[in-house]
Amino acid sequence: MDKNTxxxxxxxxxxxxxxxxxxxxxxxxxxxGNYVFVGIRRAGKSFLLYQRMQQLLAQGVQWDEMLYVNFEDERLVGMSLEDLNLLLEVHLEMYGKKPMLFLDEIQNIAGWEKFARRMADTKHRVYITGSNAKMLSQDIQSILGGRYIPVDVYPYNFKEFLTANDIVFSEESLHSTTGKAEVLRKFNDYLYYGGFPESAEFTAKRDYLTSVYQKIYLGDIAIRHSVDNTYAMRIMFRKLAESIKQPVSFSRVTNIVSSAGAKVGKTTIINYMDYAKDAWLISLVQNIAGKLVDKETNPKYYFTDNGILNLFLLDGNTSLLENLVAINLLRKYGRHDAVFFYNKGVEVDFYIPDEAIAIQVCYDIDTANGTFDREVDALLKLRNVLECKKLMIITRDTERTVEMNNAIIEVIPVWKWLLRF
Structure with a gap:
């Protein structure tokens, strides 16, 4: 790598x-703290680095004490692990100071974790981002040796989304007709188009989301993993999108993809699923009542952003609502062994064991087909097998408190839950 570059x-x-x-x-x-920020592409990881750099500049830190590099800069194509030390040499030549390091999308450099470990050992302050979940694998964490704080980065939560759209809200403003209407109008955008930070700037949001999906699908998955059968993988993602709310087995997905004319084996489908999870396109939620094999092979899958999910759906209100709740639960409690569903004789959409919270998600509980009774009955029955300190039904618009069989069930609109969450 050329020093002048x-x-x-x-x-x-x-x-x-x-x-x-x-x-x-x-x-x-x-x-x-030294940090590793990991999440789906365009979630705002780079802007967290900019946020930190601007904070430090405002506190009086000089730019010559910071070194920022984005490894997706085309001028750095071909950069290797051996070249990373050149960054320190060049910065020293330019400014004569030991810098704080801000290393963006460093997963493009094979072996980056060894450099990161050495920087922490030599007392550099280091901030790292990447778009691949394997950056936080056990092998890499072992090399980093506990010297970094791992942080999962998601697209905007609803409160951040409102702030980005210049919507000022408070408990008082939500009681006013105008204030509530403004929040609800923006919630519709959030439900259908998701929370990618840059999407707020685009009028043609669907075009923007399509470009993000194509970059993840092609760049972060197909090219990185040398996937030949991209047609099969596209069919798989569409099937996952259509199956939000339902457990999906590897065998079932394999059969569906193969019946669509893209012959694949179950091992290939398992690999594709792993690639998509590594790229943060999807996350899984397991059945807390299932045996080990069932937990691993028959989970529910959710998309990391509603905007990408909605690219696959025609009339997807109920799926979008459940996906939104799932992602915000995963955001708060973590992607691994923290958020579950329950399915053994009774079905409950989400269960959080650490806080003993049981949640049903229902777009409209006041339909005439027994929806209200079914949702309430499932929550009440769950108390017989799992500790339940809090019972909730998250809806599109309905709000009330249900008292039944010595239990209190909070029914709350999703937008209000997100603001409180």
Whole structure:
């Protein structure tokens, strides 16, 4: 790697980064923490770095004490692990100071974790982002040796989405007709088009979301993993989107994809699922009542952003509602062994064991087909097998409190739950 190229990249970033308009995310940086931010592409990981750099600049830290590099910069194509130390040499030549490191999309550099470990050992302050969940695998965590704080980054939560859209809200404003209407209008956008930070800037939101999906599908999955049968993988994603709310087995997906004319084996489907999880396109939720094999092979799958899910759906209100609740639960409690569903004689959409919360998601509980009784009955029966400190039904618009069989069930509109969550 040519040193002059690195000097140009560093100098250009010094000019550009302070110009970015940053909507502060709901995240507090520890003063002496090293971080690895991981999440779906375009979730706002880079802007967390910009947020931190702008905070430090405002506190009096000088730019020559910081080094920012985005490894997706085309000028850095071909950069290797051996070249990473050149960044320090070049920065020292330019400014003569030991820098804080801001390393964006570093998963493109094979072996990056060894460099990151050495930087932490030499007391550099380091902030890293990446778009692949394997960055937080046990092998890499072992190499990093507990020197970094891992952080999952999702697209905007609803409160951040309102702030990004210049909607000021408070408990008082939500009681006013105008204030509530404004929040509900923006919630419709959030439900159907998701929370990718940049999507707020686009009128043609569907076109933007399609481009993000194509980048994830092609760049982060197909090209990275040398997938030949991209048609089969597209059919698989469509089937997963249509199956939100339902457990899906590998065998079932294999049969459906094969029947669509894309012959694949179950092992291939399992690999495709793993690739999609690594790229943060999907996350799974397991059946807490299932045996080990059932948990691993028959989970529910959810898309990390409603906007991408909605690309696959025609009339998807109920699926979008449940997906939105799932992703916000995963955002708060974590992707691994924290959020479950229950399915053994009775079906409950979500159960959070750490807080003993049981949640049903229902678009409209007041339909005439017995929906209300079915949802309430499932929650009441769950108390017989699992501890339930809190019972909830999250709806599109309905709000009430149900008292039955010595239990209190809170029925709450999803937008209000998101603002309180």
């Amino acid at each position: 690195l000097k140009t990249v560093i100098a250009d970033n010094k000019i550009e980064v302070p110009k970015y308009k940053v909507i502060p995310r709901d995240f507090i940086f520890e003063e002496f």
